[in-house]
Amino acid sequence: MVNQKYKDRLSNKSVIRELAAYARKRGQEIGYENVFDYSLGNPSVETPKEYNDAVIKMYQTMDSMSLHGYSPTLGNTHAREVIAASLSKRFGIPYEAKHIFPTTGAAGAIAHAVRAVTKPGDTVLTFAPFFPEYMPYINDTGAELQVVPANLPTCQVNFPELEKMMTENVTAVLINSPNNPSGALYTEVTLEKLAAFLNKSQEKYGHDIFLISDEPYREIVFDGKKCPYPSKYYDNTLSCYSFSKSLSLPGERIGYIAVNPKATDADILVDIFGQISRGIGHNCPSSTAQLGVAAVIDMTSDLSVYETNMNLLYDTLKDIGFEVERPQGTFYIFPKALEDDAVAFSKKALKYDLIMVPADNFGAPGYVRLAYCIDTEKVKRSLPVLRKFAHEVYGK
Amino acid sequence: MVNQKYKDRLSNKSVIRELAAYARKRGQEIGYENVFDYSLGNPSVETPKEYNDAVIKMYQTMDSMSLHGYSPTLGNTHAREVIAASLSKRFGIPYEAKHIFPTTGAAGAIAHAVRAVTKPGDTVLTFAPFFPEYMPYINDTGAELQVVPANLPTCQVNFPELEKMMTENVTAVLINSPNNPSGALYTEVTLEKLAAFLNKSQEKYGHDIFLISDEPYREIVFDGKKCPYPSKYYDNTLSCYSFSKSLSLPGERIGYIAVNPKATDADILVDIFGQISRGIGHNCPSSTAQLGVAAVIDMTSDLSVYETNMNLLYDTLKDIGFEVERPQGTFYIFPKALEDDAVAFSKKALKYDLIMVPADNFGAPGYVRLAYCIDTEKVKRSLPVLRKFAHEVYGK
Numbered sequence: 195m196v197n198q199k200y201k202d203r204l205s206n207k208s209v210i211r212e213l214a215a216y217a218r219k220r221g222q223e224i225g226y227e228n229v230f231d232y233s234l235g236n237p238s239v240e241t242p243k244e245y246n247d248a249v250i251k252m253y254q255t256m257d258s259m260s261l262h263g264y265s266p267t268l269g270n271t272h273a274r275e276v277i278a279a280s281l282s283k284r285f286g287i288p289y290e291a292k293h294i295f296p297t298t299g300a301a302g303a304i305a306h307a308v309r310a311v312t313k314p315g316d317t318v319l320t321f322a323p324f325f326p327e328y329m330p331y332i333n334d335t336g337a338e339l340q341v342v343p344a345n346l347p348t349c350q351v352n353f354p355e356l357e358k359m360m361t362e363n364v365t366a367v368l369i370n371s372p373n374n375p376s377g378a379l380y381t382e383v384t385l386e387k388l389a390a391f392l393n394k395s396q397e398k399y400g401h402d403i404f405l406i407s408d409e410p411y412r413e414i415v416f417d418g419k420k421c422p423y424p425s426k427y428y429d430n431t432l433s434c435y436s437f438s439k440s441l442s443l444p445g446e447r448i449g450y451i452a453v454n455p456k457a458t459d460a461d462i463l464v465d466i467f468g469q470i471s472r473g474i475g476h477n478c479p480s481s482t483a484q485l486g487v488a489a490v491i492d493m494t495s496d497l498s499v500y501e502t503n504m505n506l507l508y509d510t511l512k513d514i515g516f517e518v519e520r521p522q523g524t525f526y527i528f529p530k531a532l533e534d535d536a537v538a539f540s541k542k543a544l545k546y547d548l549i550m551v552p553a554d555n556f557g558a559p560g561y562v563r564l565a566y567c568i569d570t571e572k573v574k575r576s577l578p579v580l581r582k583f584a585h586e587v588y589g590k
Numbered sequence: 591m592v593n594q595k596y597k598d599r600l601s602n603k604s605v606i607r608e609l610a611a612y613a614r615k616r617g618q619e620i621g622y623e624n625v626f627d628y629s630l631g632n633p634s635v636e637t638p639k640e641y642n643d644a645v646i647k648m649y650q651t652m653d654s655m656s657l658h659g660y661s662p663t664l665g666n667t668h669a670r671e672v673i674a675a676s677l678s679k680r681f682g683i684p685y686e687a688k689h690i691f692p693t694t695g696a697a698g699a700i701a702h703a704v705r706a707v708t709k710p711g712d713t714v715l716t717f718a719p720f721f722p723e724y725m726p727y728i729n730d731t732g733a734e735l736q737v738v739p740a741n742l743p744t745c746q747v748n749f750p751e752l753e754k755m756m757t758e759n760v761t762a763v764l765i766n767s768p769n770n771p772s773g774a775l776y777t778e779v780t781l782e783k784l785a786a787f788l789n790k791s792q793e794k795y796g797h798d799i800f801l802i803s804d805e806p807y808r809e810i811v812f813d814g815k816k817c818p819y820p821s822k823y824y825d826n827t828l829s830c831y832s833f834s835k836s837l838s839l840p841g842e843r844i845g846y847i848a849v850n851p852k853a854t855d856a857d858i859l860v861d862i863f864g865q866i867s868r869g870i871g872h873n874c875p876s877s878t879a880q881l882g883v884a885a886v887i888d889m890t891s892d893l894s895v896y897e898t899n900m901n902l903l904y905d906t907l908k909d910i911g912f913e914v915e916r917p918q919g920t921f922y923i924f925p926k927a928l929e930d931d932a933v934a935f936s937k938k939a940l941k942y943d944l945i946m947v948p949a950d951n952f953g954a955p956g957y958v959r960l961a962y963c964i965d966t967e968k969v970k971r972s973l974p975v976l977r978k979f980a981h982e983v984y985g986k
Contacts, residue, residue, distance in 0.1 A: 195707065195709075195761060195797050195798050195854075196706060196707060196854070196855045196858070196859065196862055197705060197706055197707065197708065197709050197862070198709070199709075200705070200706065200862045200865040200866055201858070201862060203865045203868075204858065204861055204862070204865065211663065234660075236655070236659055236660050237659075238655070239654075240653075240654040241654045241657075241658050246649045246650075249645075249649055249878075250646050250649050250650065253642045253645055253646050253649075254642075254646065257636075258635075258636040258637045258838055259632070259634070261637075261841070262637050262838060262839045262840070262841050262842055263632055263633075263838075263840060263841050264630075264632050264840045264841055265841050267607065298694070298871070298872050298873070299871075299873070301871035301872070301873060302870075302871040302872050303871070304871060305869075305870050305871030305872075306871070309593060309596070310592060310593055310596065311591065311592060311593065312593065313593050313594070313595075327868065330865075330868040330869045331868075331869070331871050333869075334868075334869030334870065365591060401591050402591045442654055442658060442659075443658045444658070444659060444660045445657070445658050445659050445660055445661050445874070445876065445877030445878075446658055446876045446877060446878060447872075447873065447874060447875070447876055448876075458591075458592070459592045462592070462597070462600065463592065465600055466592055466593070466596045466597060466600070469596040469599045469600065469726075470596055472599075472723065472726040472727075472730075473701075473726045473727070473729075473730025474698075474701050474730065474870045474872065475694070475695075475697035475698040475699070475700060475701030475702070475727050476694050476697070476698050476701075476843075476870065476872045477694070477695070477697060477843065478841070478843060479843070479876070480841065480842045480843055480844075480875070480876035480878065480879055481841030481842060482645075482841075482842060482876065482878060482879070483876055483878070
């Protein structure tokens with residue numbers, strides 16, 4: 195007897211993954227270079243040579259126990275110290291190693307953070323448009339994810355709707371800035387207003403409301419800007435980070451949770467994450483990956499290609515007549531489809547070998563997501579095809 | 591509000607980890623070389639040079655996306671094929687890649703296996719003596735672990751007690767051969783009898799009962815023997831493996847589940863493991879580790895030191911007058927303490943800087959576990975200390 199809950203999900207697979215699979219199959223027919231595959235958020239730029247060199251050196255010089263032995267329950271101490279020091283320097287928050295918990299990417303970080311600060315039956319709020327995998331991440335903890343409607347087109351927090359949906363049952367709020375799928379950044383004003391509202395709500399209901407901040411795109415910000423750091427604005431913040439995008443390491447499954455030192459129970463939260471790991475059998479990320487990111491902590495891949503691609507796509511989409519906001523970060527752009535039904539729109543685009551993801555299950559029906567973490571050369575070749583599609587099908 | 595369930599656990603930490611921490615602290619006072627630390631199952635022999643060389647070569651030659659990009663949802667295809675081929679050849683079971691799911695060690699494997707084939711409220715049976723971390727692995731899925739009393743001293747299956755505890759509510763049975771902490775191996779006769787009993791019980795209750803077989807010590811077997819492979823005896827078997835011990839890679843968190851091709855729903859179980867990963871945010875082991883073990887799939891570290899250590903300890907313990915079975919595998923030995931209270935015994939031993947783990951929470955009160963994955967030279971130096979302790983405190 196296989197568990198029915200998971201069996202039922204087999205028929206409800208990720209739209210993104212299905213489109214990616216279609217793109218790969220189509221690629222076998224016509225050559226993948228001819229498929230304009232904007233489906234998957236898989237970083238296209240290279241991991242920095244310094245990361246690979248650091249790992250090679252570790253493998254050549256370190257003793258076996260130090261490199262491949264068990265990490266302590268709460269993660270490699272050196273890696274935790276290095277991460278704490280880097281965050282403290284960058285954001286002016288006095289993190290110590292005891293506030294840092296290495297995780298298997300941001301996914302593992304969010305799943306642990308939610309388990310730590312909610313209990314089954316609690317409500318977790320997030321904001322549309324949102325990454326659809328939040329649904330299993332949150333709901334499988336026993337808490338329930340509720341989605342605050344989008345504030346389009348800016349994708350800043352929708353405060354009137356948030357106020358309506360805030361109840362005594364809400365113990366955590368999940369945000370994602372820079373945002374997948376919209377590319378929007380929360381402004382300082384948004385974060386200040388959100389913090390004030392959450393502080394007021396904590397007082398009103400007499401319990402903590404944790405801000406779980408999903409930040410895998412923190413380093414991918416355009417026009418020379420910096421992304422405001424949510425934990426600076428609200429003490430009860432758990433910052434969930436991944437090196438997947440900044441160092442192009444998604445396969446290595448490495449990230450962390452940083453607990454704001456002023457958060458409630460800040461001194462025991464990391465211990466609690468360790469207890470959660472015992473229950474789901476995932477005790478630490480790989481020791482190689484922990485030591486590897488520690489060795490290049492303040493580096494990133496050359497992320498400039500994403501801004502180049504964004505500008506090419508944004509200018510063309512605008513010129514064609516799409517309703518679209520200029521992304522401020524990430525490697526996504528989020529135009530309104532040229533008809534109300536984004537699924538139908540996306541299907542018609544497939545005939546032009548343009549792969550775009552309809553955003554119905556991102557909480558923004560009528561929109562599509564383009565992930566432009568692909569070669570600039572291919573983006574350039576896709577532009578006339580986009581024009582042709584919009585013209586032939588929609589008379590644009 | 592931190593989740594109380596996990597907070598309560600902070601006061602109930604692993605005895606093994608606490609003793610290991612004591613040993614490290616004591617080591618700072620008198621030099622760790624003078625602490626006879628038999629607490630932790632952390633492999634002491636080196637990872638094979640071939641593994642490190644294979645990883646170095648991958649880092650020098652592979653493109654970034656192939657090495658560090660996202661693994662497919664169900665794991666790296668090449669690694670799955672290599673693992674399936676190796677198992678098929680060794681054990682004569684026609685595994686294909688679709689039956690193999692890479693996991694973060696055996697811990698991740700067990701936690702996924704239990705979630706897949708049980709539902710909350712179900713009973714999972716295991717056999718004393720058992721690895722105490724089974725408690726959180728199983729109980730945090732919502733199923734309940736019940737422990738069949740030990741069949742001492744052989745540690746084969748206690749069939750009379752198993753028959754008493756088998757109910758309609760049991761949907762999985764968890765075994766561990768070679769066994770931590772006893773070093774016992776299930777014989778072919780035991781596995782045949784267990785399979786017959788489980789088949790009869792499946793028929794009686796009209797539902798599947800899966801055998802979850804925890805096999806991290808499969809390769810550490812003494813006297814030139816081989817460990818009988820449980821899946822050969824019972825179709826509904828999920829074999830949970832870790833490379834932690836065989837390749838001395840515990841920090842890399844790499845293992846797998848192998849689904850017997852004749853198991854119920856064998857063709858969808860791996861898909862279901864993938865769905866479970868979505869819910870706990872742990873999508874795959876590190877890509878480096880998956881490719882690394884695939885490159886050296888049929889190798890092991892030089893494991894002979896464990897047999898050397900075992901013989902030294904066994905002969906001395908016997909000679910002193912301990913009641914002790916000769917381990918047939920693993921790197922553990924499991925003598926009866928020299929007084930009824932193993933905790934008191936273990937505390938008295940600390941005065942001689944002998945660190946042994948009392949087995950009360952392994953389901954075998956009165957026994958202690960010695961993990962002899964340490965240098966042979968240190969084992970030798972510990973023998974007169976063991977004799978002195980037994981003589982001075984217990985008149986042996």
